[in-house]
Amino acid sequence: MTYFVGRRHGNSALTAIELRKMAAGLFLFVSMTFVSLPNIAAAQDYRFNAVTIEGNQRIEAGTILTYAGIERGKTISAGELNAAYQRILASGLFETVEITPRGGTLVVAVKEYPTINKINIEGNRRLKDEDVLPLLQSKSRLVFNPKVAERDAATIAEAYNQQGRLSATVSPKIIRRSDNRVDLIFEVFEGGITEIERISIVGNDAYSDGRLRRVLQTKQAGILRALIRSDTFVEDRIAFDKQVLRDFYLSRGYVDFRITGVNAELTRERDGYFIAFNIEEGQQFRVGEVSATSDLAEVDSDEFLKSLKMRSGMIYSPTIVENSISRMERLANKKGLNFVRVEPRITRNDRDLSLDVEFILSRGPRIFVERIDIEGNTTTMDRVIRRQFKIVEGDPFNPREIRESAERIRALGFFANADVKAREGSSPDQVIVDVNVEEQPTGSLSFGGTYSTNTGFGLLVTLKEDNFLGRGQKLNLSVSGATDNKVYALNFSEPALLGRELQFDLDIGYRETETAYANYDSTSIRFKPGISFPVSDNGRLGLFYSAEKIEMIDDGSTGYGGIVGNEIAQADILSSSLGFTYSFDTRRSGLNPNSGVLFQFGQEFGGLGGDVTFTKSTAKAVAQTKVLNEEITLRASIEGGLLEYNTGASRSVDRFQIGSGLIRGFDPDGIGPREIVYDSSGDVVSNDALGGDMFAVARFEAEFPLGLPEEYGIHGGVFYDVGSVWGLGDTSSATGTVLYEDFSLRHVIGLSLFWTTPVGPLRFNWSKALQKETEDIEQTFNLTISTEF
Template sequence: MSVQFAPRCTALIVASLFATAPMAVHAQSNSATTQAATTKKAATTSESSGVVLSDIQVNGLQRSDPASVFNAIPVKVGQRFNSDKGQEIIKVLFATGLYEDVNLDLNGNVLVITLAERPVISDLSITGMKQFERKQILSTLKANGFAQGYAYDPALLERVKNELQATYAEAGLVNAKIDADVKPEGNKQVSVAIKIEEGKFTKVKRININGNEKVSDRAIRSAMETDKNGIFSWYTKDSRFTPEKLSADLENVRGLYYDRGYMDFNFTRVETPPSADGKGIDINIDVTEGVQYRVSSISFSGNLKEIPSKDIEKIVKYPKNALYSRTKISEIVNKVTRRFSQEGYALAKVEVQPVPNASANTIDVTIAIDPQERVYVRRINVVGNSRTKDEVIRREVRQMETAIYNDSNVQLSRDRIDRLGFFSEVAVDVTPVDGVNSQVDVTYRVVEIPTGTLKLGLGYSSTDKLGITGSISENNILGTGNSLGVDIDTSKSNRNLTISTSNPYFTKDGVSQNASLYYRTYDASNIDLSDVKYTTYGFDLVHGIPVSEKHRIYFGLNPERNKTELDRKTSPPSYVAYIDKYNTNSFTTVGLTTGWSYDTRDSTFAPTRGIYQRLNFELAPVGTLKYYKASYQYQQFIPLSKHLTFAFNTQFDYGAGFGGSKGDYPFFKNMYLGGLGSVRGYESGSLGPVDEKGNHVGGSKRILLNTEFQFPFPGMSKNRGVRLFTFADAAGLWSDSFKTNACDFSKISLSGCGGLRYSYGVGLSWNSPIGPLKFSYALPINKKDGDKIERFQFQIGTSF
């Protein structure tokens, strides 16, 4: 905080003044007496050449420790004092914020400092605040020096009021009133009461756009975050008006036109008059579009250093006679900048030099490059982590100290830190080192969030009905980055208890370890699939080895015990035959797993681009049963436009037994099809092999294909948490040596009674306050005997 002081403060050093200090605090002095100079000559001498101080006295302190004054001032007993030193003392003491007045007198060789302490805030309260968390605001004020027990500064209080006013305006409450009542409490103390009248949100009733002939109203409104008040505005809050949001919207509209080649575009009028009903405002925007410009040529100039020109030529490409787009040109500039930063030129200057030809409506674009000097990283700092250990963050950093600066590594490090899940914000600052042109410091700033969770929830699906879930977990134990959790799930057909732990850096090379101990039961009779109950308990241990930043391979061990309970009269005959074959209903398996994954998705919650692949192989060579299972999954998300995404998912699973006459694939490991997550429009688990009694027995071979076109809900284009989608699904399920009189399910067939099932329809996904929620309405195709139709399906408490 900086404070401006009256000029009189710096004129208080008058060497010819004489003063006594009956109650003063003294600095230690070697002289027992002081002499007072009274002549003009002495005054002149003391101001020009200064005097050697024999003592320093401090008057006026009631609360402060005199030692803090002596430590702060830039002069000590035995040192020379003059007017310049006096000005420094005044500045230093005022800068502490503890004093409202500072006076200096020179009594001979004794410096007398007289201070008037600021009042202390004895009580600070905020009333009327509803939109923000009062505790968080008070914590922020304390971090900025305004809190109970701190010195009271009227200028700082005004700043606090202005900041609160701006905070409310940014949230849409532009008419909020912020007042403060300051009451003296005696003994240099004051109480401060901040009173807030939040008022109501200013709603946008209409948006009127005039002068646009080439670009539609709809396209312009889509570029704006602000929207007129609608039936979903209570949720999206996009109809709340703020001047800052409108300014950003105007810039977005300008960018929309610039991306379509209208380089002469401009606003001729922007007004926000009251609406006709007096309950909000209208936004009136007049524009002039101009003509479209096309790019006639694009080239680069400047010093490329050691970077091959062909590398830059590949980047600086633009279709000839294509419309000029500021976004595409900016992407070229960013790519050139990143290419130079990869060679250590972190401060490279890359500028666009467009030369328009108004008569031909064309633009010649030159990318001017000035690489500056190669830069090295002096120091990497981590700021904001009070709980998470430094090493947990630093082990994700791929930019090394003393190494050449590489922007790709710096940004990759930021992303890896963000993916830890311990922080709400992760930012990176690159700061040149003062006085050195070839060095920078890289600082990662994080904002920590609570990583321990206690959850109790209810879920509901159209198949399993009501489900209860509960978990307690800590994802960052003692700031080490390790996790420990207990999960409990129960529904109509399932019971699950799992204790799990993970260590992402089981070794210093980044080998991860995940371990879980679990107990599960599954009763298929409760959802009318078959009269079978499974009880499973086991232990799963998996190690992941990073091959690259995107690739990881896995190795695991999974010993497991399964117990099966059957009704011999109503259960599937194949299950009964399996148990009779082994003469037991309890089976022990020891699974060895290996796998590989590849992930470039931009989000795991609502991805809009990227690829995810997973390959897994499980082998059980020892135990009661011997089998293997291979799985491969491929997902891709392709952005077709700003709001439209094409999503593709396919999965292949193949399982079989081995080991002689008893080498059948375990039926309790069977896979199922139908419902959300597989092929919609059919009941969960109701597709595939069906025995003579009508039991769905599952299978060991599966093909699954899903496609979706995802787009925003009307009026909620800025909210990624609410999405509509159209979809088409296809899937098939087969089982070893399973045949009925009507159909042979032992052979993989894309058609016929054992062939693929299809469906198509529409759906809605919503990240609601009670958890991820998904609805779908599907029309099944190619239905066969035994298939169970369920066109409308939904889930609460589970994600896609």
């Protein structure tokens, strides 16, 4: 026999006798182990003649037996018995469950969960009880379940997370009451707001960090962090910002743009976040060759191509392509060409960074709209939703038109959610369009305030309903009052008169004005109904009737000139007129996100009854663009008007009175014709601003960043205004000296400071008149603010 010698306790060797003793002990241990194993040859089965339920108070025994699923007299295995135990426990009605076989009887002993007596939220200040309780699954008079309570606590904590309070904790606790009832208490520790300390963009060359941060909904914490809520970290908002950033670049021709990642890091104190958007801009592409082809004999490709506004050399944008497809499909419908589909084929030219766009017109599948089903609109009438569709039952089905209709429904602002889907109808060539909406409040009562160095402080109360009686109509009742101006107005709008694209508007108002620049007050009553409708993609025409009665009243001051005195003596005068307004606005098409042109022209013809006959013409043109990678906004506008009376004569309240708003640097009616009356000693008795029958103004301005952090919301501007108001007509009633009847230009330069605050947008203007007349009233500083709450 060979022995293996090992070491133990240092260098001592094991003897042969010790090894034999160890082997004998091991044999004895193994033998005892095999003897102690149970007999597992067969699993144990049970058969019960009776089932006894113990411990239940509210839950019926039959209900517990149903959960168990055990039938009397049926043989069941131990596994099936365990499954019955798990089913009873999983019902969520019992704290403990015990199943004990006692011969032919199965005893099920349960301990019921208590009933919730009431639910309290403690420690919450930022979220009110009425906002939190509807979020909970636990309800009063229902059975208490610890797992549900834990989920409710997580739900409350998530609500705080959405407010940027990531450190908020919620602990559910119970207070036991009599009759197996408990009070469920959620103890809330709200914690502080986790602000966004800095947002950085990595990888941007074409646009600065500041320009891109202005696009994002998420903002950095600024000096008004106590009032701003967009500077808190909300994960859903970050996801939205990623899409917004992508849309921004795609609309400017960066077709290869992508976001490689967004990093959000907590500060060491865990009270702030540093967020970094990692992007790859790629190259900017322009539109190359634009063409249209078709294999349909009845389709003239050149005619469809001429209808497009897309031109070679334009900055490429998916929006332009979508608008072009919609335009071509509308033309096909207009020509009676049903089922014509337009698909774009994009060819990339990396050499000159252009994208050739070929529109292929083909015959689509013959599918018709069987019906449009609308659900979820408890207030809004079906017809309000249906008129957002350009198609009706029986029309050819167009997937793009359905998508555009869904966007129009969402744009109404009546619904929190609007889902539009198409599914197969009663046959393969029929489609049912399902519209599921969720209503949201559309009415509001708001209180506001205004301040201007011209009119002083003012209060504003507005009652507004954007979906009046569920008809999609707008109703606005407002009352405003400033130091020298009180206005009461009622506005009503029907966007689809007679079910057509015809908007009806009604404007009724009453105004009281204390004129600071002349020795009279005035009151006016206005009634103005009108209709408007589109005449082109960018053009809109409005027709209106206006009846207005204006009275000039002596304000009881020291005196006034002969012209104003003669106008006051006429008492109230009623004007009744018809008019039109045409507007052309390229901003409606969205072809260029950086620039736009607005042109308006209107005329009013008085004499349809009333006391006077006149013609009033006004025109306005505005152009705006952004330069230097959209950092600087340039804006130019030209405006003018002409008033001619055939019967009667114009009064100060009828003429054009400019200043402050139309041309900066002067008081309201600080320029233009005036009548000055002197006493015998040469002192001025009255200095009345009379306004003019003609005016012309040109305004030029630039807005630019000042290098301050974007979260401050402060940027600067410069402006140059030039203009004049002139013409009076009959001045035979004058008792003083009449000045500035003739055309005379005033020139003004100035600086502006814009400050966007939660209280309202502030604008500070500092101006200097380069050229003015002696009696003009200059205004070197102007401040305006308006807000609603």
